[in-house]
Amino acid sequence: MKCAWAQEQLLLYLAGELEPQITTKLLQHLEQCGQCAAMAERLAEMQAKVEASLQPSLQASASLDARIMDAVRSLPARKQIWPELPDRTWFRRVSVVLTAACLLAIGFFLGRASTPGNSGREGLLPLYLTTLRTAHQQSAASEYGPDALAQKLAPQVQFAVPVVDLQPEGAQLAGGSKTSLQGVPVAHLSYIYKGEDGKTALVSLFQMDGRRVFLPALHPADARSEHYVVEKKDGVNYVAWYSQKTHTNNIMIAQAMPMHELFHLACHACEKQDRL
């Protein structure tokens, strides 16, 4: 055993934080090595001296509180993008990205959705948006409940569709259907949402198989931390996210619905997908 190694362990040993096996080896070494034993003694002595010299129970003056709070109050207010959300476990994972780049990112995602290459991505964006909007405007009526609808849709879109029940959040499942973006199957779930103001809105949740469709809209790092991409375009609100549990790419779309309510709904949907 080398002295350098032994001396690295000494303080942990003195503090009683060394693993028993390593302690045994260290003690064997200390019995044979006067230099390391002397170092242990020096460290113990210095530690005690420093403790004795530094430990007085200093207290800050009470007036410091007011001064600190004044400094905190004078900070620029943190921008409140959304009204405060309920205290839920998922909220701490949520990071909202609200930049113009989001739309480009969604466009990038949509552009990559069915094309091996990136050619014509910019040209595809309006086409995809139109397709999704058109699908969104078509009500997908169904008498099935969430589980039955998931079973019905899975063979059509060739992936397990996580159909979540959002009724407790005020969104009644209206139906589901298959749509596609240039040949790539997309599951379309329709919800009728009754808002805080009593008005109803049609909400569409489009889901794609994340293992087959690359999702550049949500950068891999963002996808791991479950970021949401939020955007408003031509009166239509979008929230996009990647569900790690179900490996699906999701875009929730609504018209005539406040963004914060759509975002709430999307967060609930993501949370429930994680529980499936």
Place this chain on the structure above:
Amino acid sequence: MRSYLPDQLLARRAAAGHLEDFEELLRRYRDRVYRICYRMAGNAEDAQDWTQECFVRVYRQLHHYDSGLPFAPWLLRVASNTCVNLAKSRAHHQSKLGMSYEEDHEMPSSIGDPLRSALSGEEARQVQAAVAALPPMLKQAVVLRVVEGLSFRELAETLGIPLQTAASRVRRALLQVREQLEQVESEVEQ
């Protein structure tokens, strides 16, 4: 009114803009942060400024805090890292201006502590001066370990470094303090 909510919940509420919850966290941790600042800054005046700066940083970074983890290690990390940065900044300015700063070296109460009683006032002042002269990273480790009484595991967790690195920093700090004391002693003898 005093709150009995757990730190994590207060931190989340404070991050959402509830200043009264931040004020409660301030009340709970003010003295601990002040002690670190005092030891890192070396004098009471700077310690007050540094404490303020620490809490302002804590408030600004609350949205990065993961409320699934204990709050105290996170707060101590932010505070002690702030002190390290302030110490470096101060050293940089002072070296440019050719200045040095005055340090307070108060004597602790010796009641009920035989070792403290045994340490002469002069020796204690020398130890404090030697600690104050440590490089900021070593001072941060020894202050958290000794002043805040963190175990080495807690120290490693607070600083976000491996256990052996935490122990190594404290060891180097203690040996440097000892070296400094020996130097003073030899000067006195001469």
